[in-house]
Amino acid sequence: MADTKTFLEEKDIPKVWYNIAPDLPTPLSPVIHPGTKKPIGPQDLAPIFPMALIAQEVSNERYIEIPDPVREVYKLWRPTPLYRAHRLEKALDTPARIYYKYEGVSPAGSHKPNTAVAQAYYNKAEGVRRLATETGAGQWGSALSFACQIFGLECKVYMVKVSYQQKPYRRSMMETWGAKVVASPSTDTHAGQSILAKDPNSPGSLGIAISEAVEDAATHDDTKYSLGSVLNHVLLHQTVVGQECQTQFEKLDDYPDVVIGCVGGGSNFAGISLPFVKEKLAGRKIQFIAVEPEAAPSITKGQYAYDFGDTAELTPLIKMYTLGHSFVPPSIHAGGLRYHGMSPIISLLCHEGIVEARAVHQVPVFEAAIQFARTEGIIPAPESAHAIRVAIDEALKCKQSGQAKTILFNLSGHGYFDLAAYDAYLSGRLEDYAYPKKEVEAAIAGLPRI
Numbered sequence: 001m002a003d004t005k006t007f008l009e010e011k012d013i014p015k016v017w018y019n020i021a022p023d024l025p026t027p028l029s030p031v032i033h034p035g036t037k038k039p040i041g042p043q044d045l046a047p048i049f050p051m052a053l054i055a056q057e058v059s060n061e062r063y064i065e066i067p068d069p070v071r072e073v074y075k076l077w078r079p080t081p082l083y084r085a086h087r088l089e090k091a092l093d094t095p096a097r098i099y100y101k102y103e104g105v106s107p108a109g110s111h112k113p114n115t116a117v118a119q120a121y122y123n124k125a126e127g128v129r130r131l132a133t134e135t136g137a138g139q140w141g142s143a144l145s146f147a148c149q150i151f152g153l154e155c156k157v158y159m160v161k162v163s164y165q166q167k168p169y170r171r172s173m174m175e176t177w178g179a180k181v182v183a184s185p186s187t188d189t190h191a192g193q194s195i196l197a198k199d200p201n202s203p204g205s206l207g208i209a210i211s212e213a214v215e216d217a218a219t220h221d222d223t224k225y226s227l228g229s230v231l232n233h234v235l236l237h238q239t240v241v242g243q244e245c246q247t248q249f250e251k252l253d254d255y256p257d258v259v260i261g262c263v264g265g266g267s268n269f270a271g272i273s274l275p276f277v278k279e280k281l282a283g284r285k286i287q288f289i290a291v292e293p294e295a296a297p298s299i300t301k302g303q304y305a306y307d308f309g310d311t312a313e314l315t316p317l318i319k320m321y322t323l324g325h326s327f328v329p330p331s332i333h334a335g336g337l338r339y340h341g342m343s344p345i346i347s348l349l350c351h352e353g354i355v356e357a358r359a360v361h362q363v364p365v366f367e368a369a370i371q372f373a374r375t376e377g378i379i380p381a382p383e384s385a386h387a388i389r390v391a392i393d394e395a396l397k398c399k400q401s402g403q404a405k406t407i408l409f410n411l412s413g414h415g416y417f418d419l420a421a422y423d424a425y426l427s428g429r430l431e432d433y434a435y436p437k438k439e440v441e442a443a444i445a446g447l448p449r450i
Contacts, residue, residue, distance in 0.1 A: 004086060006248045008079035013071055016063040018239040020274045020345060021232065023062065023281055025352050028232075028344050029319035032306060032450060040316050048217045048225040050126040053119065056233040064236065066118075073117045073150055077106040078240065082248040083411075087375040089395070096398035097254065098391060100411040101245055101272055102378070108173075110381065110413030111268045112143030112228055115237035119226050120147035130154040130223040132216035134184065134209030136264070137163050137335035137383065138170025139413055140228030145179035156223075158184040158192075158212040161204035163335035170417050184209040191215050191312040205328045206264075206339040211312030218314070229265025230309060230320075230343045238271025241410065246275055256286060256408035258394055262386035263290040263299070263357070264336050266343030268412035274345075277354060288355040289394075290346060291386040293365075295433040296329035298322055298342045299350050299357035301440065306450045307341060317448055320347040324443025330433040332362050333421035334382040340443070358390055361432040365389045366425040369415070381413035382421050 021028065030039035042054045049057075056064060066074075085098040103111035123131060131153055135141030141157040148155035157179050164171060164183040171181045184204045185192035191211035195202050202208070210227070217225035227234060249255050259276050261269030269290050280286045292299055299321045307322040309315035321342040323329075329338040342350075349355040362382070369385035371392065372378070380388060387409040398405050415422070424430040 002084060004084055006082040006251055008244060008247060010075050012244070012247055013074050013078050014066065014240045014243040016065055017236045018243060018275050018278065019059055019062055019064055019236050020277060022060045023278055024348060025281065026348065028348060032317040034308070034313065034317050034448065037450060044316070048214060050122050050128060050224060052122040052126065053233050056236055057231060067121060070118050070121050074240070079244045080105050082245060085376055088372060091371065091375045092392065092395050092399065094395040094399040095402060095404040096395040097404065097406045098395055099256070099406065099408045101241055101408070102411045103241065104378065104411060104414035108139065108142040108146050109416070110139040110143065111238060111241060111271055111410070112140045113146060114240055114271065115228065115234045115267065116143035116147035117150065118237045120144065120151045120153055123224050124151040124153060128153065128222065128224045130156065130220065131226045132156045132213040132223055133226045133228065134158045134206060134213045135228070136160050136206050136338055137381070138167050138174070138417065139336055139381070141179065141181065142170060142173050143228070144226055145174040145177035148179065149177045155179040156216060157181045158186060158209040160184055160206060160209050160335060160338065161202065162331045166333065166335070166420055167417050184212050186212060188212065189215045191314070194312065203328065203331050205311065207311035207325055210310035211314050214310060214314045229267040230341065232345060234267050235270035235274065235343060235345055238267050239274050241271035242273060242275035245272060245408065254406055257405040258287045258289065258407045260289045260291065260387045260391050260394070260407065260409040262337060262383050262412065263292050263342065263346060264339045264383065266346035268410050270343060270346060272408070272410040277349065280354065289390055290350065290355050290357045291390045292357060292359050293332055293334055293337045293386065294359045294361045294435055295332045296323065296338055296340070297359040297435065298340060299347070300359045301435060303444055303447070304347060304351050305447055307447055309341060317450065318344050320344050321350065322447070323440045324446055326446050327440055327443035330436065332433060333418065333424070334362065334386065336383045337386070360386055360389050363430055363432050366422070366430060368392050378411065379415040379422070380411055381415045382418055384410070384412045
């Protein structure tokens with residue numbers, strides 16, 4: 001039997017991040033100031049982001065050098081292994097070759113430190129003392145807490161309330177790395193107080209938590225805001241994942257026919273896919289599938305329009321697939337995917353037909369997660385299990401057609417802090433949420449007019 005893992009050496013950690021902006025088939029739409037309705041400039045973002053990240057956000061350079069101090073921290077877990085899922089293939093009786101890039105080996109247990117370390121570094125370099133952020137399931141909050149500890153920054157995390165309650169040990173992890181964590185909506189900000197006044201039992205959402213973190217940064221001179229997904233510079237930092245995959249496939253003398261990742265804001269899917277999208281845009285035949293939850297299907301059932309990135313309307317307006325910024329998704333266990341919008345880059349690639357989106361319910365997602373855990377041994381994060389669901393579906397299609405396709409997916413994190421969700425599934429208490437059509441229609445009706 002062929003090897004299970006393909007490793008790289010530390011010297012193989014990418015030296016640059018890949019910026020897809022100059023290779024996109026059409027330019028990204030400008031980010032709009034909600035007050036003037038005109039494109040924003042660097043000065044509009046300066047109160048909440050360091051200038052280096054603002055420059056990366058708008059850069060048209062194809063490759064951006066990774067600073068040596070960032071690569072040194074990456075060495076704690078990078079390069080990450082590429083696995084061949086031999087046992088899953090056998091269980092499915094498929095001719096497909098299934099590979100997964102395992103990002104759960106990072107200190108925080110997911111792909112999120114790839115950008116958290118970079119963001120903490122640039123903030124520290126510009127004299128920032130404190131970072132404020134949001135987190136859904138806790139993966140991003142854990143990653144930024146770790147990164148802030150590495151670079152000597154204070155960290156305040158607004159954790160979506162339903163996840164704060166479902167995943168208490170994620171909070172413990174963040175606090176172990178020195179962060180202060182509060183459930184969102186909180187009483188610490190005007191945005192949180194406003195939500196609680198309307199709904200004291202609000203489960204929270206990423207949109208609400210973003211509002212709180214942005215307000216925190218805007219009202220403290222020593223504080224900047226840090227975001228774990230959606231924005232261009234975040235996706236840029238994640239491209240180390242796909243670049244490593246390309247090198248690993250060269251060693252294997254193989255190449256993916258299908259690339260799959262889950263999407264909430266888009267960062268882990270972008271990380272594994274964008275270096276391969278570059279090859280597709282150059283003429284190579286590759287299928288890309290972005291998998292989202294049926295309970296928050298921003299791409300498959302949202303509108304491609306300008307919208308706020310947060311609930312309280314504090315952010316600039318970005319063109320993306322959205323369910324409406326006032327929409328609060330049902331309390332599914334994949335908390336990292338409970339977002340109303342989508343990365344502008346991923347949105348554009350979907351709109352142009354380069355990336356396909358699929359929405360799946362959480363019960364079949366957990367069925368796939370259990371099958372993966374029982375064959376491959378790793379218990380996946382509920383978010384990552386969305387990618388596993390579709391990878392299995394694609395492998396079963398190969399069984400029917402007889403095609404021996406190469407399938408690659410991003411196992412973006414482990415699920416060892418998500419066992420309450422597995423307990424709910426195993427005890428028969430996990431339920432699927434129907435697409436909340438009325439709530440989405442009401443939120444869509446409130447989209448800003450540009």
